[in-house]
Amino acid sequence: MTIQPRTLKGFRDYLPESAGPREWLIERARGVFRSFGYAPIDTPALEYTEVLLGKGGAESDKQLYRFEDHGGRDVGLRFDLTVPFARFAAQHIGQLGTPFKRYHIGPVWRGENTQRGRYREFLQCDFDTIGTESLVADAECATVIHALFKELGQPVKIHVNNRKVLNGVLERLELGEVSVPVLRALDKLAKIGADKVAAEIQAEAGASAAQAREVLVMAALEGSNDEILTALRPLVAGSERGEQGVDELSEVLTAAEAGGVPAGRLLVDVSIARGLDYYTGTIFETFLDALPGIGSCCSGGRYDDLASVYTKQRLPGVGASLGLDRLLAALEELGELPGGGAPAPVFLPLFDGSRVPDYLALAARLRAAGLGVEVYPEARKLGAQLKYADRRGHRLAVVVGDSEWAAGTCQLKDLSSGESEEVSLDGLAEACLARLS
Amino acid sequence: MTIQPRTLKGFRDYLPESAGPREWLIERARGVFRSFGYAPIDTPALEYTEVLLGKGGAESDKQLYRFEDHGGRDVGLRFDLTVPFARFAAQHIGQLGTPFKRYHIGPVWRGENTQRGRYREFLQCDFDTIGTESLVADAECATVIHALFKELGQPVKIHVNNRKVLNGVLERLELGEVSVPVLRALDKLAKIGADKVAAEIQAEAGASAAQAREVLVMAALEGSNDEILTALRPLVAGSERGEQGVDELSEVLTAAEAGGVPAGRLLVDVSIARGLDYYTGTIFETFLDALPGIGSCCSGGRYDDLASVYTKQRLPGVGASLGLDRLLAALEELGELPGGGAPAPVFLPLFDGSRVPDYLALAARLRAAGLGVEVYPEARKLGAQLKYADRRGHRLAVVVGDSEWAAGTCQLKDLSSGESEEVSLDGLAEACLARLS
Numbered sequence: 001m002t003i004q005p006r007t008l009k010g011f012r013d014y015l016p017e018s019a020g021p022r023e024w025l026i027e028r029a030r031g032v033f034r035s036f037g038y039a040p041i042d043t044p045a046l047e048y049t050e051v052l053l054g055k056g057g058a059e060s061d062k063q064l065y066r067f068e069d070h071g072g073r074d075v076g077l078r079f080d081l082t083v084p085f086a087r088f089a090a091q092h093i094g095q096l097g098t099p100f101k102r103y104h105i106g107p108v109w110r111g112e113n114t115q116r117g118r119y120r121e122f123l124q125c126d127f128d129t130i131g132t133e134s135l136v137a138d139a140e141c142a143t144v145i146h147a148l149f150k151e152l153g154q155p156v157k158i159h160v161n162n163r164k165v166l167n168g169v170l171e172r173l174e175l176g177e178v179s180v181p182v183l184r185a186l187d188k189l190a191k192i193g194a195d196k197v198a199a200e201i202q203a204e205a206g207a208s209a210a211q212a213r214e215v216l217v218m219a220a221l222e223g224s225n226d227e228i229l230t231a232l233r234p235l236v237a238g239s240e241r242g243e244q245g246v247d248e249l250s251e252v253l254t255a256a257e258a259g260g261v262p263a264g265r266l267l268v269d270v271s272i273a274r275g276l277d278y279y280t281g282t283i284f285e286t287f288l289d290a291l292p293g294i295g296s297c298c299s300g301g302r303y304d305d306l307a308s309v310y311t312k313q314r315l316p317g318v319g320a321s322l323g324l325d326r327l328l329a330a331l332e333e334l335g336e337l338p339g340g341g342a343p344a345p346v347f348l349p350l351f352d353g354s355r356v357p358d359y360l361a362l363a364a365r366l367r368a369a370g371l372g373v374e375v376y377p378e379a380r381k382l383g384a385q386l387k388y389a390d391r392r393g394h395r396l397a398v399v400v401g402d403s404e405w406a407a408g409t410c411q412l413k414d415l416s417s418g419e420s421e422e423v424s425l426d427g428l429a430e431a432c433l434a435r436l437s
Numbered sequence: 438m439t440i441q442p443r444t445l446k447g448f449r450d451y452l453p454e455s456a457g458p459r460e461w462l463i464e465r466a467r468g469v470f471r472s473f474g475y476a477p478i479d480t481p482a483l484e485y486t487e488v489l490l491g492k493g494g495a496e497s498d499k500q501l502y503r504f505e506d507h508g509g510r511d512v513g514l515r516f517d518l519t520v521p522f523a524r525f526a527a528q529h530i531g532q533l534g535t536p537f538k539r540y541h542i543g544p545v546w547r548g549e550n551t552q553r554g555r556y557r558e559f560l561q562c563d564f565d566t567i568g569t570e571s572l573v574a575d576a577e578c579a580t581v582i583h584a585l586f587k588e589l590g591q592p593v594k595i596h597v598n599n600r601k602v603l604n605g606v607l608e609r610l611e612l613g614e615v616s617v618p619v620l621r622a623l624d625k626l627a628k629i630g631a632d633k634v635a636a637e638i639q640a641e642a643g644a645s646a647a648q649a650r651e652v653l654v655m656a657a658l659e660g661s662n663d664e665i666l667t668a669l670r671p672l673v674a675g676s677e678r679g680e681q682g683v684d685e686l687s688e689v690l691t692a693a694e695a696g697g698v699p700a701g702r703l704l705v706d707v708s709i710a711r712g713l714d715y716y717t718g719t720i721f722e723t724f725l726d727a728l729p730g731i732g733s734c735c736s737g738g739r740y741d742d743l744a745s746v747y748t749k750q751r752l753p754g755v756g757a758s759l760g761l762d763r764l765l766a767a768l769e770e771l772g773e774l775p776g777g778g779a780p781a782p783v784f785l786p787l788f789d790g791s792r793v794p795d796y797l798a799l800a801a802r803l804r805a806a807g808l809g810v811e812v813y814p815e816a817r818k819l820g821a822q823l824k825y826a827d828r829r830g831h832r833l834a835v836v837v838g839d840s841e842w843a844a845g846t847c848q849l850k851d852l853s854s855g856e857s858e859e860v861s862l863d864g865l866a867e868a869c870l871a872r873l874s
Contacts, residue, residue: 051442
């Protein structure tokens with residue numbers, strides 16, 4: 001009797017066709033993070049429940065995979081990388097020193113409803129600079145986001161705002177005390193429209209129709225970055241916090257442009273609010289030019305204190321999270337998913353079992369020249385082997401039969417065009433490299 | 438009140454100093470796997486307990502992190518990558534086709550005793566070719582192992598044996614029926630010595646002193662591969678299985694040498710037995726020249742049927758597992774741990790807050806030339822910033838103060854030698870690249 005092979009609901013296998021692109025994406029992201037000096041870290045999948053829920057609300061509590069381990073400890077699977085990073089920072093910052101820049105790419109688990117097409121296990125990819133209040137780090141965060149998507153060949157628009165601007169405007173409107181429900185309503189602007197947001201601001205925050213209208217006037221500000229900043233100044237005038245927010249926005253824009261984010265790629269957008277409690281300064285959202293409708297692919301911002309749950313040492317910082325799954329889905333929809341195809345571009349069919357050492361030696365020579373080469377392990381008919389190569393997505397096939405071995409040549413076959421050419425074995429590596437470049 | 442930041446017993450954080458080398462190692466391994474045509478896959482951390490324990494013995498049962506999920510399912514964290522691969526293959530092989538070559542690198546969890554310095558969460562790194570009985574795949578497995586360690590700059594000796602040889606010898610000694618306890622005893626040869634192994638063979642397998650002596654004579658065979666094969670032939674004569682095993686060993690040696698494993702790097706070693714039930718043909722163990730005493734860093738072999746627990750389709754294959762943690766510990770002990778130091782080799786101190794855009798623009802120019810550059814985010818005293826750079830392990834510092842900005846130059850400082858040189862900003866990228874190469 002066999003056991004039925006199946007995965008749990010909300011979990012999935014990655015076959016090569018999806019694992020390959022994911023790996024490609026992760027390696028590109030790592031390269032970009034490193035080029036700015038961010039260092040990798042990792043934390044355990046399992047932590048004390050107390051540590052995981054220290055800051056959490058009812059939502060993360062409900063979704064937590066939680067159980068008792070062999071030693072009777074109350075443990076859970078991490079549901080994000082932010083909480084473990086806060087715990088990690090509190091524990092090790094003395095040794096690490098500040099400023100500390102890290103990236104962390106790893107799976108997280110949430111036992112949430114799968115009806116919305118969400119998975120219960122998914123990858124997160126976060127990068128942060130902690131231990132500094134300098135806006136240079138905020139500007140760098142935008143620069144990293146720009147560099148990430150440039151590396152992926154996807155132009156983006158990074159929307160930037162500052163929580164101090166929002167709070168300053170609300171202070172001036174005498175809505176400072178109810179900023180949480182106001183911003184929660186405002187966060188839905190793109191989704192539900194201005195009328196419903198105005199109604200919610202009145203209902204949930206007890207604002208007047210005029211106050212709600214003013215909030216929406218601010219959120220609707222459009223124009224160049226300079227025009228929006230100019231329009232914001234009177235809206236925050238008299239609020240120290242608001243004025244500081246506009247100054248900060250201006251400084252981040254200047255520094256990010258100097259750091260390589262072209263004008264027109266970093267846009268002030270007063271309508272973004274992002275979460276409610278965590279962020280305290282600059283906030284970012286990122287939209288693909290080719291597919292803005294799928295939502296932000298990289299979001300983040302500045303916070304006053306990362307790890308207050310675990311330590312009295314204040315750790316301000318700024319960072320963002322790259323939405324790997326959303327991005328992979330977008331690239332697939334665009335037909336621009338990279339990293340597919342066979343891992344080794346060159347396929348070497350095996351004709352004659354008695355020639356195995358010759359085929360393997362040829363493959364070794366090609367690999368020594370920097371080529372990825374897959375040798376078919378069995379001596380079968382050429383047709384069957386080429387069918388395998390087609391399905392795998394190899395780009396070139398090197399066909400060497402008896403007469404070719406005798407002549408020191410091969411047929412070099414381009415598997416997409418179907419064209420073949422006779423090439424000497426001595427010149428084969430070069431010919432492959434030329435065709436693949 | 439703060440919550441104490443701590444990890445669970447048997448779990449650990451990876452700080453940059455250990456996460457960097459681990460990432461370096463994984464990326465090198467992936468490159469080698471891909472160059473032979475192995476494709477990446479991934480499977481969920483959580484599976485049905487029934488799926489995980491289908492084949493398992495009492496040991497994996499006891500160590501399993503097992504609990505009931507939100508839907509009342511009996512689930513567990515995977516304790517290796519072999520069981521999930523068997524389940525994966527049974528489920529998807531129709532779509533994937535055979536032969537199928539995959540690698541899989543990911544964490545596994547075992548609630549085992551931590552006293553032996555073992556961790557309850559560790560990385561495994563497996564590669565396999567399934568769906569073929571061709572010995573070309575066995576030879577390729579040895580070739581991949583050789584290429585992996587060559588890529589890491591660590592010469593190794595790969596010890597190879599064949600379970601059919603062992604079983605053939607035992608058949609001839611009329612110990613075929615008790616091969617399991619005999620091989621279990623033999624597996625301890627390096628650890629407990631010949632006398633104790635002989636005693637155990639007699640005690641556990643009911644063998645005579647003469648039979649035990651014969652087993653040890655075989656296991657003690659020494660010499661060149663050809664000499665050992667020649668000495669083995671009479672020991673297996675008359676056992677069809679044993680003779681086939683010697684032929685297979687010979688064929689794998691020839692093919693692997695053709696595939697690029699130099700003579701002297703793949704050694705027949707009749708004393709290795711590796712596990713007892715799983716392997717059925719070729720078996721491998723791999724020892725670092727520089728540190729053989731730590732044990733095998735890459736082990737594996739051929740099996741008759743991967744997934745009989747989950748499917749009636751027979752899936753023979755061959756593969757091995759790279760011991761990442763052991764290897765990292767060995768490289769650290771040797772002082773040859775790569776991938777340490779700062780992620781970005783070039784450090785750019787920030788002097789003057791009013792010049793922030795200039796520093797960021799300079800960093801962008803260097804990055805565009807392919808250099809990793811970390812900018813210090815705050816305008817502090819040079820000494821403090823250079824201390825940071827020293828601790829981080831940057832290799833070069835680019836010092837630009839007021840007079841340098843005015844002159845269009847900088848001090849390029851080698852942080853290991855302490856030497857400085859004046860370089861024009863226009864020629865800076867080239868100067869850095871030259872010093873880093």
